[in-house]
Amino acid sequence: MSELGKERIMKRIPVVIFGAGGVGAALLRQIVDGRNRVAARNQYRFEVAAVTDSRSCLFAAEGLDDAALLAAVERKRQGLAVAEGKRPSEIEIIDRARQAGWEKGIVVDVTAVDGMEPVLDHALAAGYGVALANKKALAGPWQTAQKYFNHSRVRHESTVGGGQPVIATLRYLLDVNDPVYEIEGQMSGTLGFICGQMDGGIPFSHAVREAKELGYTEPDPREDLSGKDVMRKALILARMAGWPLEEADIEVESLYSPELADLSVPEFMDAAAGLDETMRLRVATAQTEGMVLRYVAEVADGRGVVGLKPVPAGSALSSLKYISFRTGRYDDEPLLIGGKGAGVEMTAAGVLGDMIDLAREEL
Numbered sequence: 285m286s287e288l289g290k291e292r293i294m295k296r297i298p299v300v301i302f303g304a305g306g307v308g309a310a311l312l313r314q315i316v317d318g319r320n321r322v323a324a325r326n327q328y329r330f331e332v333a334a335v336t337d338s339r340s341c342l343f344a345a346e347g348l349d350d351a352a353l354l355a356a357v358e359r360k361r362q363g364l365a366v367a368e369g370k371r372p373s374e375i376e377i378i379d380r381a382r383q384a385g386w387e388k389g390i391v392v393d394v395t396a397v398d399g400m401e402p403v404l405d406h407a408l409a410a411g412y413g414v415a416l417a418n419k420k421a422l423a424g425p426w427q428t429a430q431k432y433f434n435h436s437r438v439r440h441e442s443t444v445g446g447g448q449p450v451i452a453t454l455r456y457l458l459d460v461n462d463p464v465y466e467i468e469g470q471m472s473g474t475l476g477f478i479c480g481q482m483d484g485g486i487p488f489s490h491a492v493r494e495a496k497e498l499g500y501t502e503p504d505p506r507e508d509l510s511g512k513d514v515m516r517k518a519l520i521l522a523r524m525a526g527w528p529l530e531e532a533d534i535e536v537e538s539l540y541s542p543e544l545a546d547l548s549v550p551e552f553m554d555a556a557a558g559l560d561e562t563m564r565l566r567v568a569t570a571q572t573e574g575m576v577l578r579y580v581a582e583v584a585d586g587r588g589v590v591g592l593k594p595v596p597a598g599s600a601l602s603s604l605k606y607i608s609f610r611t612g613r614y615d616d617e618p619l620l621i622g623g624k625g626a627g628v629e630m631t632a633a634g635v636l637g638d639m640i641d642l643a644r645e646e647l
């Protein structure tokens with residue numbers, strides 16, 4: 285085909301991105317770096333119409349050029365807002381893209397905030413696709429979350445497994461009618477790291493401090509230690525598998541006691557030493573039985589448990605980031621998905637994969 289012919293069928297897909305933190309910035313870099321390859325392979329081109337953080341919005345009706353996208357990444361790296369000035373609401377931003385003539389496109393939620401449902405609903409009602417790394421809309425009350433699980437224009441590969449094909453695998457098992465009995469795994473790289481350090485005798489509070497210093501935890505490590513993020517992942521997998529659990533149906537073990545909840549972060553980091561002896565005993569008890577302690581999520585029909593559990597040392601589950609599916613066809617030997625722990629690049633790649641899939645299948 286002539287170059288002119290190729291040009292004629294190149295589809296331009298507008299993208300509105302909410303969130304320009306670790307994952308958002310990595311996604312922008314990957315869109316810029318991969319633009320030519322994606323265009324050559326698929327004959328479409330993502331045009332980022334808007335990049336938005338909590339304070340501001342960078343917008344270009346025709347799509348932001350690569351220099352503008354990389355400048356936005358650099359501004360975020362320097363701790364600045366993505367653009368000068370205040371921004372319109374999320375819904376107004378989507379409407380601005382539509383008014384610019386973009387009838388079909390993709391809205392990406394790489395924020396970590398609650399309350400994005402009206403924004404996602406607005407995008408879907410407008411015919412846009414939605415790609416999520418933010419788990420919160422999918423893990424809200426089933427009554428509001430249900431519609432996202434069966435919607436043909438919603439993708440969320442990065443919500444569990446941080447870009448590893450966990451969601452795609454579950455979708456495949458469901459598509460081929462293999463009954464899913466149980467899903468189990470370590471779903472937090474941060475908690476996996478802390479457990480791994482404790483295996484070697486490092487006290488719990490030291491392991492938490494090390495994880496924080498390495499940037500593995502949220503600024504307040506209690507957000508990781510509460511187990512809530514793992515609970516959301518378990519809820520998403522359960523709901524996909526056809527078990528419409530609510531948050532209250534999942535038993536969650538927090539790795540800190542309630543009286544530490546109201547302390548400042550520095551106070552908490554010091555007070556966590558009070559948990560060391562209990563943890564040491566639990567680790568030691570597990571080890572005398574040839575086990576290691578891991579923070580594991582298990583879901584099955586009607587139930588979910590998230591918390592510390594002794595697992596056989598050297599087993600797949602004792603390694604970081606394995607998720608196992610026990611199904612009709614994988615009953616004695618569960619299907620395992622695992623690999624390198626996730627980070628922002630892998631998470632962003634999962635979102636980019638979702639965008640490509642939406643563009644290919646739905647737009």
Ligand SMILES: NC(=O)c1ccc[n+]([C@@H]2O[C@H](COP(=O)([O-])OP(=O)(O)OC[C@H]3O[C@@H](n4cnc5c(N)ncnc54)[C@H](OP(=O)(O)O)[C@@H]3O)[C@@H](O)[C@H]2O)c1
Nearest residue numbers: 302303304305306307337338394395396417418627628631
């Ligand atoms: N990090 C990972 O490895 C990983 C792995 C799997 C899934 N995830 C999920 O991916 C999402 C993003 O993670 P992250 O690490 O990139 O978080 P992050 O660094 O905290 O970034 C969040 C971004 O969202 C922006 N934001 C907040 N409210 C907004 C709003 N109403 N509209 C638009 N933007 C808004 C923030 O703006 P400001 O910059 O102005 O604060 C920030 O840029 C989270 O939901 C997380 O759970 C992350």
